[in-house]
Amino acid sequence: MSAESTLATEHRPPGSASRCRWRLAKRGLTVLFFVAVLGLIANQAVKIDWGAVLDSIRTYAPRTLLIAAGFALASHAVYCTYDLIGRHQMRHGLPIARVAGVGLVSYAFNLNLGSLVGGVAFRYRLYSRLGLPTDVTTQVLVLSMLTNWLGYLFVGGLVFTFEPIALPPDWKIGSDGLRVLGVAMLLFVAGYLGACAGATRREWTLRGRVVRLPSGRIAALQLFVSSANWLIIAAILYTLLQRRIDYPTVLSVLLVAAVAGVITHVPAGLGVLEAVFVALLSHRMPQHELLAALLSYRAIYYLAPLTIASALFLFIDRTTPARRSLPTPDSESSDAPTAAGGARLPSHASRRKAMK
Secondary structure (H helix, E strand, O other): OOHHHHHHHHOOOOOHHHHHHHHHHHHHHHHHHHHHHHHHHHHHHOOOOHHHHHHHHHOOOHHHHHHHHHHHHHHHHHHHHHHHHHHHHHOOOOOHHHHHHHHHHHHHHHHHHOHHHHHHHHHHHHHHHOOOOHHHHHHHHHHHHHHHHHHHHHHHHHHHHHOOOOOOOOOOOHHHHHHHHHHHHHHHHHHHHHHHHHOOOOEEEEOOEEEEOOOHHHHHHHHHHHHHHHHHHHHHHHHHOOOOOOHHHHHHHHHHHHHHHHHHOOHHHOOHHHHHHHHHHOOOOOHHHHHHHHHHHHHHHHHHHHHHHHHHHHHHHHHOOOOOOOOOOOOOOOOOOEOHHHOEOOOHHHHHHHHO
């Protein structure tokens, strides 16, 4: 062993070996889960009569598809408010229409390409074109992600606690495990709301970035819009399943499938959503009809908005000249949010003076 490697070993931070083992263990568990889901998908795919699936899709009444499309439009509109909450929290002052456009584009690409590409990369690209500082974009992004999962934890906590779905016998968690998970989820939501409402210290510096805790009112708004979004998404599937399966069950299966998709890191949860629905609901509805509903759901909720978002992205990216970061304001508002390094963002008053 060389002297350099010996010194590196001697100066390794305490606990680094255990952290490395934990990272490897997490990766191993993720790979195992991924392989298990792929096996489930492959096992189900070979048993499917795809001709019957297409026939079931053709039998949809236009009214059913229009109702599902209306719910999809409502869900994407609600998601755009996540970035508007970030606009209010950070007071960055970009036009509401532009912020909503960024939210729409990022969500559509997030659904189809995964969170790193859609939710993260597209937000940084578009907000940088609009002149938003990187640190502010990061906080808007974090707040948007927190909003999304706050509603998931609340809705999922209620469903898993009071109406847990009957899981297959070979699923280790079981209904009692779901109840425990549901209670833990509700406790997290209560803790977050309590911290936002009653915390005396509202700013922390993490790795050189300032993190601001929202107010209790903002936290309540986050909870409301995100919960509404998850309920609307379930309504799309409930409509496409033609109300043949009760809404609470559809909602429960959707929540389980959402977590499975996140854990496997499969872009758009491709195959994961279908595998979970088939595994949990095939005893209540023929597989070809389940898959017809799920494929229609993907077309309405994933692919159609993606075409709109692609055009909107090109419009914003091509027609918006690259701008410098928003100017730092005069220090008029003591409660104006700060970016990393202490630079204050423009307050509403300073922007009005600048416009005059």
